[in-house]
Amino acid sequence: DANGTTWIYKPREKTAVMSRIPLLPYPMILLEKYERDAELRATGKLLPVPSNQKMNAYLKEIADICNIPKNLTTHVARHTFACLAVEYGMPIDVLAKILGHSNTNMTRHYTKFSEQLIGREMRKMNEQMFSDDVFLLNQ
Template sequence: VEVNGEKWILSKRHKTKVPFQVKLLDIPLQIIERYRPMQKDNRIFPGLNYWSICKPLKRMIKECGITKNISFHCARHGFATLALCKGMPIESVSRVLGHTNIVTTQIYAKITTQKLDNDLTMFGDKLSKTFNGITMS
């Protein structure tokens, strides 16, 4: 749907039936446009489902010589970690993932050293501004 001139996906999660909304950013919009000529039944990717992605993914992982057990579901963990590292609040990440409890999001989202460093630097900068001009004698 279009909201304030921007495109969003509005739906409900299959597992939890929790409503979710995701803003379509530039790269996903470009992908949608690329596949528009192949659309059927008003679906962007006709015939695409979880299993039609998993089997080719497993084959590609094997062909690349990767022995780690990787699944399509790992993308959710990767998204959560990347979003948090780039400053997205955990409440927003939780909503995008469709979690009913933020504790579930905390399990998914690994706090990296870089995220911790960025957060502490930002906190330090704010403290410095708050106490600007006060020095220890």
């Protein structure tokens, strides 16, 4: 785009709604790694894409190696991304768009609000209230 950001435009699997995803530096490095792969070029793909079943098998293997007792799946990864995005301050409506949700209520099911996030937001509100002299105590 005009800012030099590379985007992926791809229709969503379930809804066929066009998804637009800006690429951060690390994904760009991965794309560069595979850009000359003859097998991928022949199929018209940018990255090797295992099936969902195979990806979940890889995640299970990683969980076993790392002694993670949770059953890791691509769906769990999606939830984790949503929770981290909210923790780092991404607005829920932006996250909904990234996840392909037409309604932010669905997105709210994906996220969990940690005590750290709640505490941070309350501190921000407190700072704004008192720095703007919104509340004047005992005057």
